[in-house]
Amino acid sequence: MKKINFYFYGLAIALAFASCSKKQAAEPQPTPTNPSGSEVTTANVTYSNYVGNLIQTKCSGCHGANGEGNSTWAFTGYESVKNDGRIKNATLVTMRMPKGGSLSAKEKELLAAWFDRNMPQ
Numbered sequence: 001m002k003k004i005n006f007y008f009y010g011l012a013i014a015l016a017f018a019s020c021s022k023k024q025a026a027e028p029q030p031t032p033t034n035p036s037g038s039e040v041t042t043a044n045v046t047y048s049n050y051v052g053n054l055i056q057t058k059c060s061g062c063h064g065a066n067g068e069g070n071s072t073w074a075f076t077g078y079e080s081v082k083n084d085g086r087i088k089n090a091t092l093v094t095m096r097m098p099k100g101g102s103l104s105a106k107e108k109e110l111l112a113a114w115f116d117r118n119m120p121q
Contacts, residue, residue, distance in 0.1 A: 032050055032106070032110065040110060041110075042109060042110060042113035043113075045113050045117065045120075046114070046121060047119065047121045048078075050114070051081070051110075051111060051114045052077075052081075054103075054107060054111065055075055056075070058098045058101065058103065058107075059097070060075045062099060073086065078121055082119050082121075091103060091108075091111060092108060092111060092112055
């Protein structure tokens with residue numbers, strides 16, 4: 001009987017440790033919406049309804065007026081994003097940006113669609 005209890009408790013402890021990890025599942029991201037409240041999709045994503053806010057939120061901390069990445073690339077609006085071919089490579093190919101963070105699967109999907117749609121404003 002003591003042997004069964006020992007195995008039961010050992011199994012319970014092992015399961016508890018196995019269920020805990022540093023890499024917990026990411027929280028679900030809310031569906032992006034544009035200013036009119038409709039859903040942003042790969043078919044309608046534009047700079048003004050999604051990408052501008054994404055760049056502002058994820059990139060301008062370093063690539064803004066006083067950021068450490070300002071000497072490499074400074075975010076100053078649509079033209080600065082559209083005219084810098086490094087952004088697609090850094091965010092979607094090598095995934096080295098954003099520094100110290102990452103883009104969610106949905107953010108990557110919408111950003112890739114924006115590039116594929118020739119970066120509409």
